[in-house]
Amino acid sequence: MATPRLPAAEFDAEEQLDAHHLPEFPRDPSGMVQMLTPEGELSGSDFRGYAAAEEELPALYRDMYLIRRFDQESTALQRQGELALWVPMRGQEAAQIGSARAMLAQDYAFPTYREHGVAVARGVAPADLLKLFRGVTNGGWNPKDSNFHLYTLVLAAQCLHAVGYAMGMQRDQLAEQSLPKAATMAYFGDGASSEGDVHEAMVFAASFNAPAVFFCQNNHWAISVPTEVQSRVPLAHRAHGYGFPGIRVDGNDVLAVQAVTRWALDRARNGGGPVLIEAFTYRMSAHTTADDPTKYRLAAEEEQWVSRDPLTRVEHRLRATGTGDDFFRQLEEESVQLAADLRASVLSMEAPGLEHRFATAYAEAHPLIQEELQAWRDYEAGFDVEGGAR
Numbered sequence: 001m002a003t004p005r006l007p008a009a010e011f012d013a014e015e016q017l018d019a020h021h022l023p024e025f026p027r028d029p030s031g032m033v034q035m036l037t038p039e040g041e042l043s044g045s046d047f048r049g050y051a052a053a054e055e056e057l058p059a060l061y062r063d064m065y066l067i068r069r070f071d072q073e074s075t076a077l078q079r080q081g082e083l084a085l086w087v088p089m090r091g092q093e094a095a096q097i098g099s100a101r102a103m104l105a106q107d108y109a110f111p112t113y114r115e116h117g118v119a120v121a122r123g124v125a126p127a128d129l130l131k132l133f134r135g136v137t138n139g140g141w142n143p144k145d146s147n148f149h150l151y152t153l154v155l156a157a158q159c160l161h162a163v164g165y166a167m168g169m170q171r172d173q174l175a176e177q178s179l180p181k182a183a184t185m186a187y188f189g190d191g192a193s194s195e196g197d198v199h200e201a202m203v204f205a206a207s208f209n210a211p212a213v214f215f216c217q218n219n220h221w222a223i224s225v226p227t228e229v230q231s232r233v234p235l236a237h238r239a240h241g242y243g244f245p246g247i248r249v250d251g252n253d254v255l256a257v258q259a260v261t262r263w264a265l266d267r268a269r270n271g272g273g274p275v276l277i278e279a280f281t282y283r284m285s286a287h288t289t290a291d292d293p294t295k296y297r298l299a300a301e302e303e304q305w306v307s308r309d310p311l312t313r314v315e316h317r318l319r320a321t322g323t324g325d326d327f328f329r330q331l332e333e334e335s336v337q338l339a340a341d342l343r344a345s346v347l348s349m350e351a352p353g354l355e356h357r358f359a360t361a362y363a364e365a366h367p368l369i370q371e372e373l374q375a376w377r378d379y380e381a382g383f384d385v386e387g388g389a390r
Helices: 013-020 054-079 093-100 116-121 157-175 196-207 235-242 254-269 299-306 310-320 325-347 354-359 367-381
Strands: 108-110 184-189 212-218 246-250 275-280
Touching: 054 093, 054 116, 054 254, 054 310, 054 325, 093 116, 093 212, 093 254, 093 275, 093 310, 108 157, 157 184, 157 196, 157 212, 196 212, 196 235, 212 235, 212 254, 235 246, 235 275, 246 254, 254 275, 354 367
Parallel strands: 108 184, 184 212, 212 275, 246 275
Antiparallel strands: none
């Protein structure tokens, strides 16, 4: 049976460009959607009717503060040999927490390997995130429990998965009207935006009007390659070539990210089709713990972004509006406990036996795998004669 074609969403590219006045590329952070300045002052009250959720700032700040502490402890664990590798996210807390807190329970997120803030906001236990990096599992959590997919280590592949899943949800909703409207979120970086998988995903999303939101965290560096080498125009402009809106938002402004993402998700859920969000942010640490950013970027550039720290601007706003020291002191105590619990959990993790590998090769028992398992058991038994090695 042929796949039903759905009507394309109406899209006025000229209106989109006029509405958002994207800034001069590549380094100018002005002119994009912003609600909270680096000094902690409100600079915009809404985005297309989606108000800045200032009443949510304490909870958003808590999320960002704790995930930064989680990131710091995970980095320390790797440096001490307890994790094989770690992928830091310092500097990208607002982009991740703001977008994650815009999602509804029925929405589904497809991450890369750096979306730790999104994971925890969606309900994944912090310790479970480290099982993969500890080497004790190929996953770490059941995606069905949180609608947060497993980390994707193959660059940009998750964008295809997100569009396919969105198309599936779209058809389920056509067949069963009582299902809640839902959308997918595909997270990727500026480096991944140069991959063919992203192009193919956007072609399919546009062609089938899929309820998918592409969320690009432009942190300026694809490992050692700067964004201006990858694209001569702002990444958000690419969406216009596919026929759907592209929006650039201050990725260090949690209120703006949340409002823009809420708008994009609502639009996608209600048949408006895909949206590309470019969150203009900065990776303040290394690409991974195997990377040395001092080899390819200047300290002066890093220092420039310190004043745009996503946590600092929220703290400025909270203190200016009456949040007292008790709130910050309690949060610090909570973060210390989080780090202690995380460390204890990691140190207690043990890799499963080799039999586990055979059991997870297929969903159901397979004759060839069972034969190989028995051969391995026989081989292992040959090393044990009356309690000693043969």
